[in-house]
Amino acid sequence: MKSLLRVSNGNKKKRSQAVKIPSRSEVRDMEISSKVEFISSLIPLGLMAISEELERELFYLTGEKYSRKGGVPGNVRYGSNPGTVFLGGRKVPIEVPRVRNQLSNEEVGLKNYQSFHNHSRKINDLLFRRVLYGLSCKNYESAAESIPGTFGLSSSSVSRQFIKASASKLKEFQGRDLSGEDIVAMFVDGKGFAEDEMILAVGVKMGGEKVVLGFIQSSTENEKAISSLFKDLVSRGLNINKGILIVIDGAKGIHAAVRKVFVNKGVIQRCQWHKRENVVSYLPKTSQDLMRKRLQRAYSRPTYQEARKELIKIGEELSNSNQSALRSLEEGFEETLTLHRLGLFGILGESLKTTNCIESINSMIENQCSKVDYWKNSSQKQRWLASTIIDIEPRLRRIKGFRELQKLREALKKEIPLKKKT
Secondary structure, eight states: OEEOOOOOSSSTTOOOOOOEEOOHHHHHTSOHHHHHHHHHOHHHHHHHHHHHHHHHHHHHHHOSTTOSSSSSTTEEEEEEEEEEEEETTEEEEEEEEEEEETTTTEEEOOHHHHHHHTOHHHHHHHHHHHHHTTOOHHHHHHHHHTSTTOOOOOHHHHHHHHHHHHHHHHHHHHTOOOTTOOEEEEEEEEEEETTEEEEEEEEEETTSOEEEEEEEEESSOOHHHHHHHHHHHHHTTOOOTTOEEEEEOOOHHHHHHHHHHTTTSEEEEEOHHHHHHHHHHTSOHHHHHHHHHHHHHHHTOSSHHHHHHHHHHHHHHHHHHOHHHHHHHHTTTGGGGHHHHTTOHHHHHHHHSSSHHHHHHHHHHHHHHTTOSOOOOHHHHHHHHHHHHHHHGGGOOOOTTGGGHHHHHHHHHHHHHHHHHO
16 A cells, blocks of 8 residues: 655654555445545545556556556656645645656656646635634644644645635636626625725626625725726626616715716615614604604505605604604605616515615625634735625525516616606
8 A cells, every 4th residue: 555755744853644545446345434434534535546647647658667668768667756735725745756768868747746736726715715714724723733644734824825815816806707797786785894894786687696796995985986886897897778776775975876877777776774764763762663663664565656655644744743854754765665666666675675685795794704803904804805705605595586577677778768868
């Protein structure tokens, strides 16, 4: 049975036991319990496959061992050298066969070994996921040392590799081509990172799938920063010519940016939950629960006429009791009823009447990014956010009522000409 070289475990003077590479026949002859245990260990299984690949290339270059026939003329086996490959996100030592051509008196490299040896992208991806999921740099070394034959990885080594991997994710995210995405709706909201805000734009495809289109860092949800975000989305291919429903929480900066960049192509749906809570916040605590229920009931009316009539009635009462609450209700009044006016509240209201969709995504981001106790700089924030988004995006569910999105597309097409005339 072949064996690997002994390796250091974070300390060059410290030696660990060699890791053995089993043959196919040895695996085949194992007891079932031993085989299950063995298969559970990916390191030996991977090393076995690598050893076979190297032996296959060695046979091609030199022919059978101890035979002078076969292989490339002049090539001979020439001992071995210590080397390393990446397996399961860890650097593992192996013995690498040497080949020398006696005619040219030159070393012949094994292409398969170079592939395994240089496969550092995979270890970076694995490390980035482990750090992302909360395996701190401090305990990663002990986790690595528990696997026989692996090099101990210091916290600084893990940090460097995570920075490299997450920087790659950020570059990938920021450069994504949006021209192939058929986006019919978009949620825009902020996510707090220390003293900063990360403004996220989450698109809804015609099939109901959610995709995070982009984000921008800003101290507040201001118009200039968010306009920059929207312009970047358009420059990367976001098609708004068919119209797009934009669900916002009512922040003035976001509203102004939508009007500036999307002009007549963006139709705003104000978040009914935020509007309700804003109105209620001006009232005495003793009155808040009752008003919250009344506003909720009004916004739940199935038709535009019914909802508008009930909200106007509430406004008339507030005009006598609380002018501040009334002004809050009137501000963006019609935009809170956009889905009602388009005749789509009954089929798409649950998904598109509030920014709950993006709040849910923010919660998933928080679960991973909250593991960072101290944000050092902007690069760290953006790398973590992009890495987290790319990780969670495949798990995002389609919105409820996604089969009715074609009706939204048709309604938006009709809405755009009307907006151009006004």
